[in-house]
Amino acid sequence: MGWLDGKTALITGGGSGIGRAVVDRYVEEGATVGVLELDGDRVTALNEEYGDTVHAVQGDVSEWEDNERAVAETVSEFGKLDIFVGNAGIFDKVVQLADLEPDELETAFEEVFRVNVLGYMLGAKAALPELLKTEGCMVFTASYSSFYPATGGMVYTPSKHAIAGIIRELAYELAPKIRVNGVAPGYSPTNLSGVEALGQGESAADPDEIDERYPLRIPEAEEYAGYYVLLGSEENSRASTGAIIEADSGLSIRGADEP
Numbered sequence: 001m002g003w004l005d006g007k008t009a010l011i012t013g014g015g016s017g018i019g020r021a022v023v024d025r026y027v028e029e030g031a032t033v034g035v036l037e038l039d040g041d042r043v044t045a046l047n048e049e050y051g052d053t054v055h056a057v058q059g060d061v062s063e064w065e066d067n068e069r070a071v072a073e074t075v076s077e078f079g080k081l082d083i084f085v086g087n088a089g090i091f092d093k094v095v096q097l098a099d100l101e102p103d104e105l106e107t108a109f110e111e112v113f114r115v116n117v118l119g120y121m122l123g124a125k126a127a128l129p130e131l132l133k134t135e136g137c138m139v140f141t142a143s144y145s146s147f148y149p150a151t152g153g154m155v156y157t158p159s160k161h162a163i164a165g166i167i168r169e170l171a172y173e174l175a176p177k178i179r180v181n182g183v184a185p186g187y188s189p190t191n192l193s194g195v196e197a198l199g200q201g202e203s204a205a206d207p208d209e210i211d212e213r214y215p216l217r218i219p220e221a222e223e224y225a226g227y228y229v230l231l232g233s234e235e236n237s238r239a240s241t242g243a244i245i246e247a248d249s250g251l252s253i254r255g256a257d258e259p
């Protein structure tokens with residue numbers, strides 16, 4: 001028996017990293033899964049690998065029509081929608097305000113906020129009518145950067161703070177029918193923020209330093225998936241809405257000084 005037996009989820013950005021790990025774990029726990037993913041090769045790989053249990057759709061979370069289509073195809077394939085996982089995000093690069101020309105700031109703002117913030121809102125809005133039918137739930141990928149400055153991400157960090165606002169506002173709006181919660185990962189070596197990405201620019205963090213800042217060992221993407229099972233399962237988290245679990249390997253309790 002799996003914790004998500006008989007449930008259907010839609011996961012954005014399910015083709016790589018944390019989203020892909022959640023797809024794999026949700027299937028293991030008995031769910032059928034729709035995916036909205038920008039990268040066509042990852043869409044093909046998911047559909048070929050899973051056949052009947054996963055239905056991946058190529059599209060962009062920042063486009064309303066793509067969100068609508070992903071919800072419609074998931075429901076047509078699996079009959080309903082119980083869990084919406086808003087996860088697709090982009091990091092851009094390590095940037096500080098002083099290093100950006102105004103037009104660069106505007107471009108980065110538009111690109112990152114369009115995917116990381118508008119994309120979450122559009123996905124949630126498209127999923128809402130179906131979730132109201134099943135009294136389902138939403139789980140969003142927030143970040144350590146939803147609460148703290150992290151990586152010199154002058155544009156990324158404010159976008160992730162906005163996600164905390166989306167989670168709390170939606171949780172308030174949709175109670176008592178729909179629970180809305182989030183997971184706030186610290187760091188994991190994915191395609192988004194691999195050591196290569198953190199190594200960009202003058203303000204880049206030293207990859208070796210990244211390890212030293214974490215009291216616990218840095219997890220692989222797969223090690224976050226259990227949080228999404230917990231928050232997606234009524235039995236395990238029915239008293240939580242508007243909650244964001246800090247899964248940051250202890251980074252937030254680390255303090256400013258070296259040990």
Ligand code: NAD
Nearest residue numbers: 013015016017018038060061088089143187188190191192
């Ligand atoms: P990733 O790049 O490995 O995976 C993200 C997936 O989303 C990719 O498959 C990508 O193609 C897809 N995607 C990107 N833009 C999209 C769009 N517009 N429409 C549809 N799909 C799109 O990265 P990841 O690290 O797994 O990131 C997933 C989430 O986790 C992001 O929201 C990120 O901000 C968050 N996060 C990551 C870390 C980390 O250290 N990796 C830490 C905290 C939070």
